[in-house]
Amino acid sequence: MIEFTLWDIVRNLLLAARWTIVLSLIAFIGGASLGLLFTVLRLSGNRLLKVMIGIYVDVFQGTPLLMQLFLAYFGTAALGFNVSAWAAASIALTLFTSAFLCDIWRGCLEAVPRGQWHASRVLGMDYLQTMRHVILPQALRLSVPPTVGFSVQVIKGTALASVIGFVELTKAGTMLNNATFAPFTIFALVALIYFALCYPLSRYSRYLERRLYDAGMR
Template identity: 55%
Template sequence: MIREFTSAEVLFIVLAVRWTLILSAIAFLGGALGGLLIALTRTSQSKALRRIAAGFIQVFQGTPLLMQLFLVYFGLAVVGLPINPLLAAAVALTFHASAYLGEIWRGAIEAVPSGQAEAATALSLSYTDRMRHVVLPQALRLAIAPTVGFLVQLIKGTSLASIIGFTELTRAGQIINNATFKPFLVFGTVAALYFILCWPLSLLARHMETRMRRAITR
């Protein structure tokens, strides 16, 4: 029986936003930790560690996120380790975010003038102290804008979790559409909610880029 697209259906879709936000937060926080590790490894003095980090980035940037979701969700089930959709999506998106944030932050670290690290070395600071007190604080300023921009992409990327059955915003839209057969109204509502989530972050990223550009040209 086909249902009408009423306020109850709209509420169901709106409430699914919380799962999109939860999944985005888990993936971003996990990706931030992994990304920092990747960035530090990519800029370390060990050639072997740099190669390992580069290989990790090539794998997760060179394969579709959808395939990564499939491999985590279905691959673990094949080897006898069934996993629920939320955990599978969180793991796949965390690895995905780690690869991209690692490259963003690696670029920010390398953009810090080499003289800063050389001066810290001349003061007999250890590698840890150089990174903690000299390089990373400056790299952070450069990395904020692209990091916020990536967060926008990550929020939109959570829509792929619907493929493995996780009921976030896109999956909620699919469920309601199957019951009401009103794709324009349903997915128009879903698109509007994604826009409400992402547009302020896009403006923030653009504002930060503009401020950073002005600061550099002064």
């Protein structure tokens, strides 16, 4: 049996953490793009689209991410598509992220007081002018803290991709554990790396929230 030094373990975990970061970025960028598209479609005024996006959001918010990953991986395989763990994890996490961001952003748009719409209306602005000059700038500022905050959930969510065989930080941890039988050391290190990724984002989110508060937006 091969001996692993502590450095070997740390090095392997850090290498695997790259894939956690890449998967998080894919999920976040893909999810944000899709979420933005859904947010716009929801606002378009088409009732059918609105209902369908509502159902989409409810389904992804109301089911465990793990089941979504299983369906994306094993479900598609059962349907005859051969999807790699990479693709399945990317798709499931992107859809998951888009549903949550779409809902967060809807909340931000609705958080802009009704009086802003009324004031714009009596000044003669139409829907698009009001959106562009009055509502969106305020909603955008409101949305930054919860959006950054949610990115932490995405990073932690990528850990579940380990169960479909995607080798990221958590999967690398279990593999190293099988080889070294030093679970405490290894999983403590894994947790520490996640913390190092998430904590700065949490702090940043809190900082943004405070700055927003100071600007008198709430």
